[in-house]
Amino acid sequence: MHPFRIACLDKLNWRSGAYALVLLCATTAIPLPAQTFTTLHSFDATDGDDPQGGLVQATNGKLYGTTYGGGANGAGTVFKITPSGTLTTVYSFCAQSGCSDGAYPYATLVQATNGSLYGTTTGGGASGDGTVFKITPGGVLTTLHSFDVTDGYLPYTALVQASNGDLYGTTVQGGANGAGTVFKITPSGTLTTLYSFCSKSACTDGKSPFSALVQATNGNLYGTTFVGGADGYGTVFKITPSGTLTIVHSFDYTNGGNPEAGLVEASDGNLYGTTEDGGGTDSGTVFKITPSGTLTTLYSLCSQSNCADGYDVTAALVQATDRSFYGTTVLGGANCIPDGGCGTIFKITPGGALTTLYNFTGGTDGENPETGLTQDTNGKFYGTTQAGNGTIYSLSVGLGSFVETQTSSGKVGAVVKILGTDLTGATSVTFNGTAATFTIVSKSEITTTVPTGATTGPVKVVTPGGTLTSNFNFRVTP
Numbered sequence: 148m149h150p151f152r153i154a155c156l157d158k159l160n161w162r163s164g165a166y167a168l169v170l171l172c173a174t175t176a177i178p179l180p181a182q183t184f185t186t187l188h189s190f191d192a193t194d195g196d197d198p199q200g201g202l203v204q205a206t207n208g209k210l211y212g213t214t215y216g217g218g219a220n221g222a223g224t225v226f227k228i229t230p231s232g233t234l235t236t237v238y239s240f241c242a243q244s245g246c247s248d249g250a251y252p253y254a255t256l257v258q259a260t261n262g263s264l265y266g267t268t269t270g271g272g273a274s275g276d277g278t279v280f281k282i283t284p285g286g287v288l289t290t291l292h293s294f295d296v297t298d299g300y301l302p303y304t305a306l307v308q309a310s311n312g313d314l315y316g317t318t319v320q321g322g323a324n325g326a327g328t329v330f331k332i333t334p335s336g337t338l339t340t341l342y343s344f345c346s347k348s349a350c351t352d353g354k355s356p357f358s359a360l361v362q363a364t365n366g367n368l369y370g371t372t373f374v375g376g377a378d379g380y381g382t383v384f385k386i387t388p389s390g391t392l393t394i395v396h397s398f399d400y401t402n403g404g405n406p407e408a409g410l411v412e413a414s415d416g417n418l419y420g421t422t423e424d425g426g427g428t429d430s431g432t433v434f435k436i437t438p439s440g441t442l443t444t445l446y447s448l449c450s451q452s453n454c455a456d457g458y459d460v461t462a463a464l465v466q467a468t469d470r471s472f473y474g475t476t477v478l479g480g481a482n483c484i485p486d487g488g489c490g491t492i493f494k495i496t497p498g499g500a501l502t503t504l505y506n507f508t509g510g511t512d513g514e515n516p517e518t519g520l521t522q523d524t525n526g527k528f529y530g531t532t533q534a535g536n537g538t539i540y541s542l543s544v545g546l547g548s549f550v551e552t553q554t555s556s557g558k559v560g561a562v563v564k565i566l567g568t569d570l571t572g573a574t575s576v577t578f579n580g581t582a583a584t585f586t587i588v589s590k591s592e593i594t595t596t597v598p599t600g601a602t603t604g605p606v607k608v609v610t611p612g613g614t615l616t617s618n619f620n621f622r623v624t625p
Contacts (some may be wrong), residue, residue, distance in 0.1 A: 156561075182504055183543040186512050187232035190536035192217040194236050194444055195224040198445065198531040198539070200255040200305070201462065201518040202228075203264070206553070206564055207284055208591030210521070210529055212262055213252035222250035222271065225282055229537055230523055230568075237286040247269035248290050249278035250338055255305040255518070256282075257314070259334055260554060260564070265291075267302035276321070278299045279314075279332055291336030296321045299328040304359040304409065306332075307368070307520060309388055310556055310624075311535050315341075315368055317356040326354040326375070329368075329386055338538075350375035352394060353382040353619035355525075358388075358409035361418070363438055363625055364476070370396070371406040378534060380404035380425060383418075383436055385439070389556060395440040400425040402444050403432040408519070409463040410436075411472070414619060415497060419445075421460040424575055430458040433472075433495055437594065447501035454479035457491035457501055462519030464495075465528075468549050468618050471496050473528060475506075475516040480506040489514035490532075492542060513538035522618070524591075525568040550608050550615045556622035557597050563621070565593040565608060572611045578621060579604025 185197055186530040202210040209227040213503030218224035222241035230233040243366040249268030256266040263281045272278035272293030277300065279292040284405045294300055299318030313331045322328035324345035331343040338614040344354050353372030360368040367385045368481045376382035376397035381404060383396040398404045404425030410418040417435045426432035430449035436442040449458040457476030470496050479488035482505065507514045513532030520528040526546040565576070565585075570593050576585040578601035585595035588623040593608065606617040 156241070156284070158474065167621075181545060182450060183284070183544055184505055184512065185232075185468065185541045186538055186540055187382060188228060188539040189511065190217065190538065192536050192593070194234065194544070195226055196536045197533055198537045199253045199517060199533060200266075201531065202521045202529050202539070203256050203258060204523050204551075204566060205264065205284055206259050206592040207589065208565055210257075210523065211256050211284070211285070212531065212539070213256065213266060213514050215251055217225070217536065223252045223268070225256070225266070225286070225288075226254070227284070230525055230527070230541070232539070233375065234416045234539070237284075238282060238288050240268060241271060241572070247273060247293075248288060249280055253303050256307060257306050258553070259308050259314065260312070260403075261334055263334070265305075265306050265308075265334075267306065267316065268305060270302050277302050277318075277340065279306070279316070279336070281526060287398045289336075292332060292338045294318065294321065298338065299330060301348075303357055308554070309362050309368065310366070310554065310597055311388055312584065313359050313388070315362075315388075317358070317360065317370060318409060319355050319357060319373075321405060326350060326511055327356050327372070328349075329356070329370070329390070329392070331347075331388070335559060342392045344372060344375065351377055351397070355382055361410050361412055363412045363418070364416070365438055367438070369410050369412075369422065369438075371409060373405050373407055381406045381422070383410070383420070383440070383442075385438070385519050388445065395438075396442050398422060400441060402426065403434055407461045409501070411466055413497065414465050414470055419464055419466070421464065423459060423461065425538070428458075430454065431460055433464075433499070434459075435497070435499070438500075440466060443491060444502050445497075448476065449479060453484050454488060455481055456501060457488065457493060461517045465520050466528070467522050467528075467544050473520050474520075475519060475530060477517050479514050480504050482508045483514065490516050492516070492528075492530075494544075504544065507532065509534070511538075514542060522546070524549055524566055548615055549618050550606060552606055552621050556621060556624050557603060558624050559597050559599055561597045563595050563606075565595060565617075567591060567593070567607065567608065567615060569612060570608060573608050574611075575607075575609035577600075577607050578623070579606075597621075
């Protein structure tokens with residue numbers, strides 16, 4: 148068992164300066180009308196245990212994820228699962244001597260433009276301090292980098308591929324000051340430490356980034372630190388692709404504290420996120436913040452009796468095609484009271500109106516969803532729960548199919564992959580109304596290039612089943 152995981156659900160209490168473990172354990176789901184919840188898979192340790200990362204839809208139409216433990220060697224797995232629920236173990240970690248291939252993957256994977264999936268492990272590698280790896284959709288794994296504490300330790304979060312083609316990530320500890328880092332790594336494996344936190348007196352620049360980064364349309368990367376900042380309750384920061392870091396906001400607990408989850412850039416240009424603590428109820432918040440740093444608290448969690456609306460958000464929100472945000476709470480909800488609650492799935496509008504969509508029960512549907520949701524191009528949401536051995540589930544709220552571009556921006560002539568659910572027989576691809584030439588690779592993938600004359604706007608694909616529109620505008624760059 149990794150030193151940072153224990154039993155049902157552990158949380159680190161960092162404010163004391165010591166790593167005190169607080170054990171939070173809840174013990175079966177009543178969907179609201181019009182919601183369809185399905186448990187797709189229950190892990191049994193042999194095929195994985197404790198999926199701490201979320202899921203990512205790959206170009207082959209499968210969803211890929213990781214489990215923190217279990218598998219052939221007890222050190223975690225990479226798996227793929229069809230949208231209908233057929234799971235295949237793609238790789239079991241610690242297959243090499245000394246776990247040089249890594250162990251205990253905690254983060255969500257990302258599929259890069261070269262088609263490989265990239266991720267991190269929190270243990271193993273040449274020094275035992277975690278790795279960055281790439282893996283083909285078929286399961287061929289390559290260790291790209293082994294951390295050695297000086298360049299970071301405990302890479303908990305997902306990588307993000309920036310518009311320059313490099314991948315960016317964070318470590319919770321290590322680096323020059325032992326307080327975590329921001330790094331970039333090329334797809335072939337050259338790692339550069341861009342920033343070491345606690346470089347300023349009293350860690351006013353933040354400490355311990357648990358969150359993944361997100362690249363905004365202005366080109367900067369944004370993230371959060373769990374603690375540190377002007378008041379010690381964490382920060383929102385931006386960092387340029389070359390490594391210049393600026394604190395955008397320091398939490399003071401009244402407006403939230405200890406953000407563990409990352410941010411999402413929404414269609415309105417603002418960034419949205421959550422804090423684990425603080426706010427009007429001392430149980431965390433949902434907030435929006437402008438790229439320049441103006442923060443608005445949208446909702447204080449645990450506002451309802453017995454925390455029926457849930458609390459303890461540890462994963463980033465996702466903005467869906469209806470432009471509302473969807474997320475999960477680890478605790479609270481209508482079930483498993485008074486043991487803390489089994490957790491919820493919720494929806495919140497950009498204006499802050501929150502609706503609980505599903506209450507986990509601790510039965511076959513699982514409990515304590517630490518990871519966020521992924522909206523598949525079929526319109527459904529997919530996620531995982533952690534308690535027990537863990538589960539994979541889907542939730543339909545009636546949203547229709549769409550297409551997603553990989554990447555989200557590019558110049559005229561740039562190659563773009565389009566992900567979808569049933570693209571067979573497509574007759575047209577347009578970028579904001581400008582027609583593009585394209586090739587149908589499979590029912591889940593089209594390749595195309597940004598056409599001359601294209602402008603920023605939606606990508607549309609005409610299929611025999613109807614016209615599919617991209618979930619976000621594709622940005623045509625100069």
